[in-house]
Amino acid sequence: xxxxxxxxxxxHSLFATYDLGAVYDEMFDEAGEPRPHYRLLYQRxxxxxxxxxxxxxxxxxxxxxxxxxxxxxxxxxxGTERIFPYDLLPRIVTHDEWAVIEAGLKQRIQALNMFxxxxxxxxxxxxxxxxxxxxxxxxxHFRREMRNVAVPQQVYISITGTDLVRLPSGEFVVLEDNLRxxxxxxxxxxxxxxxxxxxxxxxxxxxxxxxxHYGHAxxxxxxxxAPAHRPDPTIVVLTPxxxxxxYFEHTFLARLMGVELVEGRDLLVHDNxxxxxxxxxxxxxxxxxxxxxxxxxxxLAFRADSILGAAGLFNAFRAGNVSLANAVGxxxxxxxxxxxxxxxxxxxxxGEDPILSNVETYLCEDPGERAYVLEHLDELVxxxxxxxxxxxxxxxxxxxxxxxxxxxxxxEAHPRNYIAQPTLQFSRAPCFVDGRVEPRHVxxxxxxxxxxxxxxxxxxxxxxxxxxxxxLVVNSSQxxxxxxxxxxxx
Amino acid sequence: MLSRVADGLYWMSRYLERAEHxxxxxxxxxxxxxxxxxxxxxxxxxxLLAALRTAPPPEGATEAYAIxxxxxxxxxxxxxxxxxxxxxxENARQVRQQISSEMWEQVNRLYLFVRSASPEKIWQGEPIxxxxxxxxxxxxxxxxxxxxMTHGEGWYFIQVGRYLERAGATAMLxxxxxxxxxxxxxxxxxxxxxxxxxxxxxxxxxFEAYCKVYTADVQPETVAEFLLLxxxxxxxxxxxxxxxxxxxxxxAQSTGTRSGGRAERxxxxxxxxxxxxxxxxxxxxxxxxxxDDIQRQxxxxxxxxxxxxxxxxxxxxxxx
Numbered sequence: 001x002x003x004x005x006x007x008x009x010x011x012h013s014l015f016a017t018y019d020l021g022a023v024y025d026e027m028f029d030e031a032g033e034p035r036p037h038y039r040l041l042y043q044r045x046x047x048x049x050x051x052x053x054x055x056x057x058x059x060x061x062x063x064x065x066x067x068x069x070x071x072x073x074x075x076x077x078x079g080t081e082r083i084f085p086y087d088l089l090p091r092i093v094t095h096d097e098w099a100v101i102e103a104g105l106k107q108r109i110q111a112l113n114m115f116x117x118x119x120x121x122x123x124x125x126x127x128x129x130x131x132x133x134x135x136x137x138x139x140x141h142f143r144r145e146m147r148n149v150a151v152p153q154q155v156y157i158s159i160t161g162t163d164l165v166r167l168p169s170g171e172f173v174v175l176e177d178n179l180r181x182x183x184x185x186x187x188x189x190x191x192x193x194x195x196x197x198x199x200x201x202x203x204x205x206x207x208x209x210x211x212x213h214y215g216h217a218x219x220x221x222x223x224x225x226a227p228a229h230r231p232d233p234t235i236v237v238l239t240p241x242x243x244x245x246x247y248f249e250h251t252f253l254a255r256l257m258g259v260e261l262v263e264g265r266d267l268l269v270h271d272n273x274x275x276x277x278x279x280x281x282x283x284x285x286x287x288x289x290x291x292x293x294x295x296x297x298x299x300l301a302f303r304a305d306s307i308l309g310a311a312g313l314f315n316a317f318r319a320g321n322v323s324l325a326n327a328v329g330x331x332x333x334x335x336x337x338x339x340x341x342x343x344x345x346x347x348x349x350x351g352e353d354p355i356l357s358n359v360e361t362y363l364c365e366d367p368g369e370r371a372y373v374l375e376h377l378d379e380l381v382x383x384x385x386x387x388x389x390x391x392x393x394x395x396x397x398x399x400x401x402x403x404x405x406x407x408x409x410x411x412e413a414h415p416r417n418y419i420a421q422p423t424l425q426f427s428r429a430p431c432f433v434d435g436r437v438e439p440r441h442v443x444x445x446x447x448x449x450x451x452x453x454x455x456x457x458x459x460x461x462x463x464x465x466x467x468x469x470x471x472l473v474v475n476s477s478q479x480x481x482x483x484x485x486x487x488x489x490x
Numbered sequence: 491m492l493s494r495v496a497d498g499l500y501w502m503s504r505y506l507e508r509a510e511h512x513x514x515x516x517x518x519x520x521x522x523x524x525x526x527x528x529x530x531x532x533x534x535x536x537x538l539l540a541a542l543r544t545a546p547p548p549e550g551a552t553e554a555y556a557i558x559x560x561x562x563x564x565x566x567x568x569x570x571x572x573x574x575x576x577x578x579x580e581n582a583r584q585v586r587q588q589i590s591s592e593m594w595e596q597v598n599r600l601y602l603f604v605r606s607a608s609p610e611k612i613w614q615g616e617p618i619x620x621x622x623x624x625x626x627x628x629x630x631x632x633x634x635x636x637x638x639m640t641h642g643e644g645w646y647f648i649q650v651g652r653y654l655e656r657a658g659a660t661a662m663l664x665x666x667x668x669x670x671x672x673x674x675x676x677x678x679x680x681x682x683x684x685x686x687x688x689x690x691x692x693x694x695x696x697f698e699a700y701c702k703v704y705t706a707d708v709q710p711e712t713v714a715e716f717l718l719l720x721x722x723x724x725x726x727x728x729x730x731x732x733x734x735x736x737x738x739x740x741x742a743q744s745t746g747t748r749s750g751g752r753a754e755r756x757x758x759x760x761x762x763x764x765x766x767x768x769x770x771x772x773x774x775x776x777x778x779x780x781x782d783d784i785q786r787q788x789x790x791x792x793x794x795x796x797x798x799x800x801x802x803x804x805x806x807x808x809x810x
Contacts, residue, residue, distance in 0.1 A: 065602070066599055066602075067591065067594070067595060067598070068594060068595075242580070242584055247583070248586075254587040255586070260495075260587075266494050268804060270804075276492060277492065277804075277807075278491055279493055279496045279643065279741070279745045280746060282804070
């Protein structure tokens with residue numbers, strides 16, 4: 001029965017080796033029929049040869065290379081730059097699916113923002129024993145310095161990129177919240193621009209919701225953050241500099257908003273006021289969209305060896321003379337151990353059930369759960385709580401005995417540092433690989449903007465692809481790529 | 491505008507001008523080589539190296555391939571074309587959001603082009619075409635800059651960078667030709683031929699423009715007059731000094747500069763000395779010292795720009 005249907009999906013040579021597998025396939029239903037919202041794309045692909053697609057792919061790659069949308073390969077003195085692999089075939093999300101995602105993310109961000117305000121003020125949620133006190137206070141991203149600091153409009157998280165995956169049931173669940181300096185939004189926008197040029201006809205007929213207003217929405221969000229007495233605020237983007245792998249994105253966002261891109265060495269703080277050094281003298285800065293981690297923004301307050309920030313910046317922030325997006329200390333809410341409590345956090349502050357579920361999570365801190373994790377290392381994914389970017393991870397089913405042994409020792413030494421989750425069989429989407437269309441695992445990172453009185457999510461996000469066959473890791477630092485994401489009109 | 495951005499734009503422009511200048515000199519040099527005796531070839535390559543302030547490569551200064559390779563592809567040589575273009579691009583990357591996408595794409599394309607070039611293949615094929623392509627790449631960048639970037643403060647920093655580089659490089663180019671010429675009265679072996687003067691003009695893309703003013707009668711005095719003092723030819727020193735001064739005036743205006751415009755004054759003085767200079771006097775006096783002084787003045791203008799706009803002391807800025 002299944003093989004028959006598979007043959008149907010394989011009716012076209014591009015799809016000859018397409019294997020539906022046991023996971024949710026974004027394009028085909030269980031019977032091997034293209035889902036209604038993918039039908040038009042499927043038909044269009046029928047008319048194209050591998051050569052046509054290859055041509056468009058080369059065109060897209062060249063566009064990225066010429067525009068310098070590249071990252072530097074570390075540890076290579078030739079200064080080799082690579083493009084982030086871009087997959088030609090769009091990932092399509094229906095109107096109804098998006099409505100759930102949007103409502104769920106808004107709810108989640110609102111609750112997490114309230115959580116941050118609470119733990120840096122009265123800490124009611126800790127007193128009520130909903131979240132264990134020691135879990136918050138042992139989190140390396142908890143910033144004692146933020147206690148009782150009033151942040152503008154009580155907005156801690158202005159910009160979020162939340163990672164979602166789709167389970168075999170078709171349900172989207174939250175894999176992790178990125179509340180510090182989420183990246184990738186420039187790829188969401190450039191992927192779209194390239195897509196429009198590579199497939200203009202298809203795009204025009206599909207009814208795809210636009211995402212071009214992201215720059216304006218971001219600027220509005222940052223403006224709302226400005227200190228009240230500064231009616232015409234100067235907004236800047238703070239980058240670690242040209243050697244940062246996301247440097248392209250920093251320049252892209254500054255250009256998109258028409259604001260200055262500054263580095264730490266452009267800034268100086270005098271009498272708790274932040275200035276930037278310009279050709280016309282010093283100019284006051286009001287809002288900083290900082291793409292530098294907490295640790296590095298101020299050598300006086302945090303890491304003394306940092307040259308990426310500005311000395312005195314944190315005091316200026318505390319004095320309310322400059323706003324930071326995101327605020328300092330938000331990392332405590334995307335700690336992977338706190339993550340396990342997010343459903344309870346939503347319930348606690350909003351009195352609502354979470355619209356988007358979490359992935360089941362075992363805290364190694366808990367002796368019972370730790371024992372279970374250590375017994376099932378070969379089945380679970382183990383993650384270090386403070387890491388991101390796919391680092392510090394053990395994927396049980398793909399691991400060697402040696403790696404498992406290493407993690408066993410790590411977990412036993414620092415149980416607070418680790419959590420484990422079941423190895424998710426998250427959904428796959430068709431990708432153009434080596435002249436054929438093949439399924440690859442994908443996730444989805446929408447970008448959420450929070451200006452206090454309004455939460456905006458541009459319809460779309462970054463769909464990241466694990467381009468290596470069978471791989472579950474989508475991070476660009478680990479061989480992942482990305483594709484355009486289409487959210488359809490009703 | 492951020493001081494760091496002004497600095498980036500200025501150097502992006504200077505490095506591209508330098509790359510273009512080097513490509514132009516090598517292109518002319520390769521062309522001249524076609525009808526020369528081996529002895530004159532050696533003299534001319536040495537002169538070219540001196541004009542570019544580059545020491546001869548160790549493996550035999552006479553070997554054209556070794557010289558052009560060092561001037562073009564040696565990453566250890568900061569003045570090599572590939573280094574200059576890489577630095578121009580690096581600076582462009584630092585100010586990526588201040589320049590147009592078209593500008594960035596062009597400097598990036600030029601960089602990818604020179605980086606992917608193979609010295610051996612170029613040498614065995616058509617080297618002149620390669621240098622032509624580098625020159626055109628740089629010209630295209632200038633054209634794109636003029637037509638896609640706002641002609642505001644940033645654009646003027648680009649202008650100042652380009653023309654300050656050009657004024658210094660042209661003065662140096664003149665010096666390496668006129669020093670042996672003026673000393674030839676003592677040592678006839680140093681004398682320059684007609685071809686050398688034509689070569690000098692071509693090094694400054696000035697041959698055709700020169701002929702329109704002076705006809706094809708190429709004399710050292712008129713060559714000097716044209717390349718130093720002509721007011722309308724874009725590769726003359728006077729023209730470059732004029733553009734530097736205008737650029738600095740525009741920058742001072744848009745920044746409302748407080749510090750009395752030392753850079754402007756220095757640029758104005760250089761321009762005035764060229765406006766009213768007489769070629770006979772310059773050549774009769776000490777031309778080498780004169781050309782040296784122009785280069786010194788260019789360096790002084792550069793320092794003044796830095797003191798005014800980039801590395802000014804913070805205490806002073808806070809007081810004002």
